[in-house]
Amino acid sequence: xxxxxPATLSASLFEARxxxxxxxxxxxxxxxxxxxxSSNFSARIxxxxxAITVSGRDKGKLGRDDIMLIDMHGNAVGTxxxxxxxxxxxxxxxxxxxxxxxVLHTHSRTQSVASRLYADDxxxxxxxxxxxxAITGYTTHESVLEIPVFPNTQHMPELVDRVDAWIDxxxxxxxxLIDGHGIYTWGxxxxxxxxHLEALxxxxxxxxxxxxxxxS
Amino acid sequence: xxxxxPATLSASLFEARxxxxxxxxxxxxxxxxxxxxSSNFSARIxxxxxAITVSGRDKGKLGRDDIMLIDMHGNAVGTxxxxxxxxxxxxxxxxxxxxxxxVLHTHSRTQSVASRLYADDxxxxxxxxxxxxAITGYTTHESVLEIPVFPNTQHMPELVDRVDAWIDxxxxxxxxLIDGHGIYTWGxxxxxxxxHLEALxxxxxxxxxxxxxxxS
Amino acid sequence: xxxxxPATLSASLFEARxxxxxxxxxxxxxxxxxxxxSSNFSARIxxxxxAITVSGRDKGKLGRDDIMLIDMHGNAVGTxxxxxxxxxxxxxxxxxxxxxxxVLHTHSRTQSVASRLYADDxxxxxxxxxxxxAITGYTTHESVLEIPVFPNTQHMPELVDRVDAWIDxxxxxxxxLIDGHGIYTWGxxxxxxxxHLEALxxxxxxxxxxxxxxxS
Amino acid sequence: xxxxxPATLSASLFEARxxxxxxxxxxxxxxxxxxxxSSNFSARIxxxxxAITVSGRDKGKLGRDDIMLIDMHGNAVGTxxxxxxxxxxxxxxxxxxxxxxxVLHTHSRTQSVASRLYADDxxxxxxxxxxxxAITGYTTHESVLEIPVFPNTQHMPELVDRVDAWIDxxxxxxxxLIDGHGIYTWGxxxxxxxxHLEALxxxxxxxxxxxxxxxS
Numbered sequence: 008x009x010x011x012x013p014a015t016l017s018a019s020l021f022e023a024r025x026x027x028x029x030x031x032x033x034x035x036x037x038x039x040x041x042x043x044x045s046s047n048f049s050a051r052i053x054x055x056x057x058a059i060t061v062s063g064r065d066k067g068k069l070g071r072d073d074i075m076l077i078d079m080h081g082n083a084v085g086t087x088x089x090x091x092x093x094x095x096x097x098x099x100x101x102x103x104x105x106x107x108x109x110v111l112h113t114h115s116r117t118q119s120v121a122s123r124l125y126a127d128d129x130x131x132x133x134x135x136x137x138x139x140x141a142i143t144g145y146t147t148h149e150s151v152l153e154i155p156v157f158p159n160t161q162h163m164p165e166l167v168d169r170v171d172a173w174i175d176x177x178x179x180x181x182x183x184l185i186d187g188h189g190i191y192t193w194g195x196x197x198x199x200x201x202x203h204l205e206a207l208x209x210x211x212x213x214x215x216x217x218x219x220x221x222x223s
Numbered sequence: 224x225x226x227x228x229p230a231t232l233s234a235s236l237f238e239a240r241x242x243x244x245x246x247x248x249x250x251x252x253x254x255x256x257x258x259x260x261s262s263n264f265s266a267r268i269x270x271x272x273x274a275i276t277v278s279g280r281d282k283g284k285l286g287r288d289d290i291m292l293i294d295m296h297g298n299a300v301g302t303x304x305x306x307x308x309x310x311x312x313x314x315x316x317x318x319x320x321x322x323x324x325x326v327l328h329t330h331s332r333t334q335s336v337a338s339r340l341y342a343d344d345x346x347x348x349x350x351x352x353x354x355x356x357a358i359t360g361y362t363t364h365e366s367v368l369e370i371p372v373f374p375n376t377q378h379m380p381e382l383v384d385r386v387d388a389w390i391d392x393x394x395x396x397x398x399x400l401i402d403g404h405g406i407y408t409w410g411x412x413x414x415x416x417x418x419h420l421e422a423l424x425x426x427x428x429x430x431x432x433x434x435x436x437x438x439s
Numbered sequence: 440x441x442x443x444x445p446a447t448l449s450a451s452l453f454e455a456r457x458x459x460x461x462x463x464x465x466x467x468x469x470x471x472x473x474x475x476x477s478s479n480f481s482a483r484i485x486x487x488x489x490a491i492t493v494s495g496r497d498k499g500k501l502g503r504d505d506i507m508l509i510d511m512h513g514n515a516v517g518t519x520x521x522x523x524x525x526x527x528x529x530x531x532x533x534x535x536x537x538x539x540x541x542v543l544h545t546h547s548r549t550q551s552v553a554s555r556l557y558a559d560d561x562x563x564x565x566x567x568x569x570x571x572x573a574i575t576g577y578t579t580h581e582s583v584l585e586i587p588v589f590p591n592t593q594h595m596p597e598l599v600d601r602v603d604a605w606i607d608x609x610x611x612x613x614x615x616l617i618d619g620h621g622i623y624t625w626g627x628x629x630x631x632x633x634x635h636l637e638a639l640x641x642x643x644x645x646x647x648x649x650x651x652x653x654x655s
Numbered sequence: 656x657x658x659x660x661p662a663t664l665s666a667s668l669f670e671a672r673x674x675x676x677x678x679x680x681x682x683x684x685x686x687x688x689x690x691x692x693s694s695n696f697s698a699r700i701x702x703x704x705x706a707i708t709v710s711g712r713d714k715g716k717l718g719r720d721d722i723m724l725i726d727m728h729g730n731a732v733g734t735x736x737x738x739x740x741x742x743x744x745x746x747x748x749x750x751x752x753x754x755x756x757x758v759l760h761t762h763s764r765t766q767s768v769a770s771r772l773y774a775d776d777x778x779x780x781x782x783x784x785x786x787x788x789a790i791t792g793y794t795t796h797e798s799v800l801e802i803p804v805f806p807n808t809q810h811m812p813e814l815v816d817r818v819d820a821w822i823d824x825x826x827x828x829x830x831x832l833i834d835g836h837g838i839y840t841w842g843x844x845x846x847x848x849x850x851h852l853e854a855l856x857x858x859x860x861x862x863x864x865x866x867x868x869x870x871s
């Protein structure tokens with residue numbers, strides 16, 4: 008069954024969001040950040056809907072049939088495709104922050120290794136890097152950018168609760184890692200989200216390199 | 224002499240399998256996993272035949288003339304091309320597991336280095352990585368994925384015996400490394416096998432990075 | 440408002456310089472040296488003007504609308520585009536050295552990590568590398584190439600003063616790093632500057648690798 | 656002055672050799688093994704002549720005008736282009752071994768770092784790697800492949816003498832490193848030489864990785 012777009016939604020808006028996901032996914036796949044059909048990507052359509060990648064596809068070769076419509080509770084809309092279990096982590100961001108327009112979850116080697124290394128600390132603290140300024144709201148390298156590392160689980164509601172608890176604790180949240188897994192980050196549109204992801208991958212890589220070199 | 228396809232086999236099926244090998248090989252060569260004409264790739268045709276790469280060709284530039292037909296004892300069929308000595312390791316998988324449809328053997332730097340580093344242990348144990356779930360049958364990062372590391376030899380029957388012994392011992396086997404050499408992995412079709420290989424390369428790379436960083 | 444070229448300047452010369460910047464930026468972006476819209480590039484037009492990248496654009500996808508005209512005090516000319524805060528570091532080079540025709544500022548992982556590692560020393564001393572000869576004026580690997588590392592600041596005049604002080608101190612200056620940030624280098628034209636940048640990235644990478652390995 | 660081909664030589668043979676150099680150089684440049692216009696490449700034309708890259712060109716963008724004709728004493732033939740100082744190291748190989756048809760000299764980060772690290776030992780000994788078999792004449796991973804590391808000098812006759820001394824000492828020589836510089840390797844034709852280079856870069860990279868990891 009092909010994706011049906013409800014009459015209350017703009018089909019061309021869905022297609023525009025799907026194409027933004029496809030283009031971004033292809034660029035990230037070339038970098039090796041989506042190995043073995045991992046990773047998922049989404050973009051908000053309106054208050055109640057988002058476009059998201061169907062589970063298990065090669066992210067370097069997505070077509071429109073690999074993007075599905077969901078509501079903000081993670082239910083499929085107008086399709087019998089099955090959304091990924093991790094869809095709940097996307098819709099959580101859209102529900103909590105109406106201004107957020109895209110969520111990217113990737114799975115690079117740097118992200119996976121950093122998550123394992125800092126799992127016991129539960130957080131990675133970035134400071135002194137000019138590129139922190141690529142995260143919206145940060146205007147100086149002297150700021151501290153905290154990326155929490157949550158324990159991995161195959162039970163998504165636990166992860167949703169941990170994310171909620173962090174936000175409810177009043178601390179800023181621009182991205183999080185899951186132990187042995189990858190990163191989630193978001194932004195007001197696909198372009199800002201892509202910039203956040205590039206900056207975070209760069210910063211995590213720098214932090215690991217510096218740790219190795221300082222031990223030399 | 225060009226490859227002749229026996230009347231009892233479908234020439235178009237051979238061509239489809241050859242093309243799947245050629246496409247996959249090109250993608251892996253770009254990543255640098257097939258240096259200096261190393262590596263070999265095969266795909267099952269039917270119960271008694273497989274298509275396999277001719278020895279010694281540049282894996283990034285394969286054409287149909289670089290793929291030959293063999294029987295399940297590693298003999299050339301309908302061609303005077305010489306199959307690689309390592310063909311026996313491909314046919315072993317097809318003979319033991321009728322459901323397996325493709326075998327990929329690559330030779331990345333990560334694979335070679337990991338094989339040397341864990342040669343004395345004889346096995347690499349992977350645990351805690353989300354991407355273990357990319358291996359068919361694994362549903363949680365809490366599982367343990369064991370990759371045996373066999374001693375290298377230029378005498379293939381020794382390797383065949385070691386693989387047999389591992390399987391006969393009752394332990395699951397999804398891939399193995401050969402010391403100072405590369406990896407073998409397989410799956411029901413080329414797509415699944417490619418996914419397995421990508422996941423294993425990623426996991427080995429993560430494991431080496433983590434080892435270096437934990438020592439820092 | 441599109442860029443207007445004053446009648447006293449050659450529009451085709453501006454376009455040639457803009458195109459040289461666009462081509463070089465695309466090559467550097469592919470290498471990952473301009474993450475998350477960081478980095479900026481310029482080329483001299485005449486004694487009083489230069490072309491420079493508009494702040495915040497994706498350096499892999501620049502078009503002519505992403506290049507603006509400035510005077511040698513960093514003021515926009517014939518456009519309401521806002522030049523980057525770091526423009527002052529470009530015009531400083533053009534004002535001090537009339538023979539310099541291009542300035543490249545990138546932000547690779549190697550550059551950022553090296554800058555952090557050598558920030559306390561305030562300088563990286565390169566010696567014994569054949570590729571030092573790629574820097575104009577160096578004719579042997581036995582020379583010493585010093586790259587100062589200046590403290591980062593969001594206040595550009597401080598950086599301008601540090602660069603001036605280094606030059607006024609009489610020491611050669613072909614490039615400098617800013618702590619936690621990236622590199623600035625320059626040359627008589629875009630080709631020479633590009634060669635300097637490639638050589639410096641290579642040398643910094645070698646130096647970090649060697650440091651790690653000598654500690655092994 | 657364009658390259659003139661003497662009547663005693665085949666112009667089409669020169670062009671075929673030039674094109675082989677151009678194609679190989681482009682592939683190696685993409686890998687980053689020829690930074691900042693370093694590296695040089697040659698191919699034998701006949702007993703007395705070879706085609707070689709003109710000094711100082713970007714190896715990723717060579718055209719036929721960047722390839723010149725030399726005699727086996729390193730003199731330019733039919734052109735006023737200046738051959739690189741390192742030409743003497745190419746012609747030495749062709750003079751000593753009539754069966755050798757191509758020489759590649761590259762300058763990768765791995766090659767430069769390995770040369771520094773093993774400069775005091777004067778040699779890198781490779782053993783236990785399956786890919787040693789990619790070097791013509793090696794049939795098992797149990798062989799020992801020795802790569803000498805010679806001290807760097809801007810005076811080429813010194814290097815020529817060291818190479819001669821190694822060969823005259825009776826030890827096999829398939830490649831050598833120069834300290835802080837890069838590698839030289841050769842083969843009967845461009846394809847074999849390219850395979851040798853790929854294998855050596857891979858083996859040096861593995862050896863460095865293993866050294867780092869064994870120290871962890």
